[in-house]
Amino acid sequence: LRARERDAVRALLDDLHAADIADLIEQVDSAERDELIEILRPGFDGEVLSYLNPDLRESVVERFEPRELAAAVAELDTDDAVDLIEDLDEETRAQILANLPDEDRALVQENLTYDENTAGRMMQRDLVAVPEFWTVGKTIDHIRAATDDLPEDFYDIFVVDPLHRVVGAVPLSRMLRQRRTVRIADLVTDEVDTIPATMDQEEVANLFRQYALVSAPVVDSAGRLIGVITVDDVVHIIDEEAEEDLRKFSGSGDTGVFSGIADIARARVGWLTVNLATAFLASAVISLFEGTIEQIVALAVLMPIVASMGGNAGTQTLTVVVRALATHELSSANALRVVGKELLVGLTNGAIFAVMVGVIALIWFGPMIGVVIACAMIINMVVAGLCGALIPLGLDRVGVDPAVASVVFLTTVTDVVGFFAFLGLASAILL
Amino acid sequence: LRARERDAVRALLDDLHAADIADLIEQVDSAERDELIEILRPGFDGEVLSYLNPDLRESVVERFEPRELAAAVAELDTDDAVDLIEDLDEETRAQILANLPDEDRALVQENLTYDENTAGRMMQRDLVAVPEFWTVGKTIDHIRAATDDLPEDFYDIFVVDPLHRVVGAVPLSRMLRQRRTVRIADLVTDEVDTIPATMDQEEVANLFRQYALVSAPVVDSAGRLIGVITVDDVVHIIDEEAEEDLRKFSGSGDTGVFSGIADIARARVGWLTVNLATAFLASAVISLFEGTIEQIVALAVLMPIVASMGGNAGTQTLTVVVRALATHELSSANALRVVGKELLVGLTNGAIFAVMVGVIALIWFGPMIGVVIACAMIINMVVAGLCGALIPLGLDRVGVDPAVASVVFLTTVTDVVGFFAFLGLASAILL
Known part of the structure; x- marks a missing residue:
């Protein structure tokens, strides 16, 4: 009976896309996961691993024999195989590589010689490259004949010179429109964006975004065509980047819903420690005015x-500026204009909220406290707007990723300035 | 001389990709922008407008005559034309539409009948659809003959039945591998993901992401093929979504570095007002303990x-959970496990920071204050972890976008609980 149930599940799974099977593995608990993997084991489809969340992938990979894994990996395109193998520990990696067919192993190892997060790691090795003198007809015949060495899907034909340097790219749809006698070299698009194998993946994503590319050739240092990057891998990177930006902002580290508790806790401690240090800095500012607070407890209230309004207003500016820097909308050419704009926005909103807060404080604790908090509010919101723009621009200029450290610096400034302005003005005016 | 300089600039611009010209327009100040547009005016390339930041697009569009704009728009693919036109005011839109060739106008107007942010708005209308009985050879001949009606680039051939319903899709690269005599219907991939024209663009992006699609057919309510969505538009949407998530988190509204000062200030007031209300709620909690603070000013320090540590720890959980909900990694099947995990992470980090803060407070203000703040810290960080997970899950369940409102709710809770736990314990233990 048990076996029959398994067969039924297996039949259901066979109809699913690899991405959906990966989803299923992610959703179930760990006992069900073990069973699921047992059912999937015979003739396991390596693509499922590619679609799996990296945090879960390792524990799933451990359940397979190196030989089984090698068979699954051998079926993948080079880029997916590399993506899978690079995250494994040394030993498992070596075992899988040893069990791969010679040709696949050479290609995977070559990709692994490039740094992590570079075009060289991402590229697919199988591609269609033809010499300049070929015609459309000859190219089509070549593709019909050489079924085995071709990538599963491809979108451009690359035209290369005798030294295998990229002359141009021809989208399949453009080639198909031409008669068989047309020379392929006459179809190359005006300019082809070649990607050096050492280019960082974020830059690759920016190129694809900027020029709405679907595939682009990767070249080595001598300009020779060695691989191709397709847009599906770039979508993946754009997603990763967006996630990274959000995580950097909140300091939640490189862990997600599938990570272990100890890993999650550890990843977050760093940022919280920094936050603790800045919180104590704010406390130190408050302690300067202990005497004042003792006399007027309303100040503590x-x-x-x-502080909180300054922190929020500054973070608003910060997100906009960090994002504009990441998408290259903001450069040194228009930076000054943006800073000026944010200063004025801070002044505008500072004035609006100064009136609101001032009136409430006045009703609650009396007129002079209202005036003090209104002034402190304007000061802090102007500072917040200014620093919200200047801090990421400064970090960017000195080569630090503005997403990761901006919020700490900013809230430190708005807390310190906020408490100092409010308590300082209070002790000067009210005492 | 002036005219000769212009010619030189024009010659330089002619060599640039439309995306780079758009970048240039974004970077220069408004006087230079006017000049640049004058230079670009003769035979203006509509694609430049597609690549331009929407905030700037309107002011650029205003500088052209409707006839010029119509000519530029007519050259675009339907999807880009719609994207451009939908943002314009009624009058300009009508003028451009009136100046479009009849056929283009009909297609654009049809797209505009679909809701904003749906597949119907995004889709490209030109596509290659062939009947099931055609062969590879006939399809290629058809493409060679019908050069004019085809989209600039395409990646899949769609196979349709006599009612124009989608039977399947054949990637160009797969078709090219086959002999001319093979029937096209024999090449269709196992299953094609058709997109209803009413589908929300975020769902479209998720489909492309999930199955690594390059193009997908759009169908009307009767299942008839009416358009196609390609991955370049989806990349754009994924970017927009990521930006939106970040903006929602910080409440910076729908404005960016190119928006006007008044617009920016207005967009941010809403969120700041909410923050002000929650800040007063925290103040109200503090005011409950005015007497205690008067006696022990260290509490105010x-x-x-x-409060700040709780807010930060909670936001860390929040980002991870919101992001996992957006990418469908988190569902009701594994929600409980994630909540439990976050609770334990809160307890772990709460204990770590309780010790750190407790020791510092003990040295600074004496042993009992150290014990009080340590206990308050554990309580608030457990609450932060719990609420950081439960609030977005709850909002998601009732159909509210968890990204937009989570942070307000969360920091309200962590502020109130933080102040209440700390001041409450202090007045119970120390007085």
């Missing part, structure tokens, strides 16, 4: 408002 | 630490 209201002071978090000034 | 230390209390922001507890």
Whole structure:
């Protein structure tokens, strides 16, 4: 009976896309996961591993024999195989490589010689390259004949010179429109964006985004065509980047819903420690005014408002500026204009909220406290706008990723300035 | 001389990709922008507008005559034309439409009948559809003959039945591998993902992401093929989504570095007002303990630490959960496990920071304050972990976008709980 149930599940799974099977593995708990993998084991489809969340992938990979894994990996395109293998520990990696067919092993190992997160790691090795003198007809005949060495799907034909340097790219749809006698070299698009194998994956994503590319040739240092990157891998990177940006902002580290508790806790401690240090800095500022607070307790009640509004307003500016830097909308040419704009926005909103907060504080604790908190609010929101723009621009200029450190610096400034302005003005005016 | 300079600039611009010209327009100031547009005016390339940031696009569009714009728009693919036209005001839109060739106008207007942000708005209308009985050879001949009606680039041939319903899709590269006599219907991939024209663009992006698609057919309510969506448009949407998520988190609204000051200030006021309300809620909690603070001013010095650590720890959980919900990694099947995990992470990090903060407070203000702040810290960080996971899950369940409102709810909870736990414990233990 048990066996029959398994057969039924297997039959259901056979109809699913690899991506959906990966989803299923992600959703179930770990006992069900073990069973699922047992059912999938015979003739396991390596593509399922490619679609699996990297945090879960390792524990799934451990359940297979190196030989089984090698068979699954051998079926994948080079780029997917490399993506899978690069995350494994040394030993498993060596075992899988040893069990791969010679040709696949050579290609995978060559990709692994490039740094992580570069075009060389991402590229697919199988591609269609033809010499300049070929015609459309000869190219089509070549593709019909050489079924085995071709990638599963491809979108461009690359035209190369005798030294295998890229002369141009011809989208399949453009080639198909031409008669068989047309020379392929006459179809090359105006300019082809070649990607050096050492280019960082974020830059690759920016190129694809900028020029709406579907595939692009990867070249070695001598300009020779060695691989191709297709847009599906880029979509993956754009997603990863967006996730990274969000995680950097909140300092939640490189862990997700599938990570272990210890890993998650550890990944977050760093950022929280930094936050603790800046919180103590704010406390130190408050302690300067202990005497004042003792006399007017209302200050203790209201002071978090000034700091919190500054922090929020600054973060608004920060997100916009960090994002504009990442997408190259912001450069040194228009930076000054943006800073000026944010200063004015800070002044505008500072004035609006100064009135709102001032009136409430006035009703609650009396007129002079209202005036003090209104002034402190304007000061802190102007500072927030200014720093929200200047901090990421400064970090970017000195070569630090502005997404990761901006928020700490910013909230430190808005807390310190907020408490200092409010309590300082209070002790000057009210005492 | 002036005219000769212009010719030189024009010659330089002619060599640039439309995306780079758009970048240039974005980078220069508004006087230079006017000049640049004058230079570009004769035979203006509509693609430049497609690549331009939407905030700037309107002011650029205003500088052209409707006739010029119509000529530029007519050259675009339907999807780009619609993207351009949908953002314009009624009057300009009508003028451009009136100046379009009849056929283009009909297609654009049809796309505009679909809701904003749906597949119907995004789709390209030109495509290659062939009946099931055609062979590879006949399809290629058809493409060679019908040069004019085809989209600039395409990646799949769609096979349709006599009612124009989608039977399957054949990637160009797969078709090219086959002999001319093979029937096209024999090449269709196992299953084709058809996209209803009413599908939301985020769902479209998820489909492309999930199955690594390059193009997909769009169908009307009767299942008839009416358009195609290609991956370049999806890349654009994924980018937009990521930006939106980040903006929602910080409440910076729908404005960017190219928006006007008044627009930016207005877009941010809403979120800041909400933040102000929650800040006053925290103040109200503090005011409950005015008497306690009057007696022990150290409490006023230390209390922001507890609230701030809770807010940060909660936001870390929040980002991970919101992101996992958006990418469908998190569902009701594994939600409970994730909540449990976050609770334990909160407990672990809460304990770690309780010790750190406790020791510092003990040295600074004495042993009992150290114990009080340590206990408050554990309580607030457990609550932060729990709420950081439960709030977005709850919002998602009731159909509210968890990205937009989560942070307000969360920091309200961590502020209130933080101040209440710390000041409450202090007045119970220390007084």
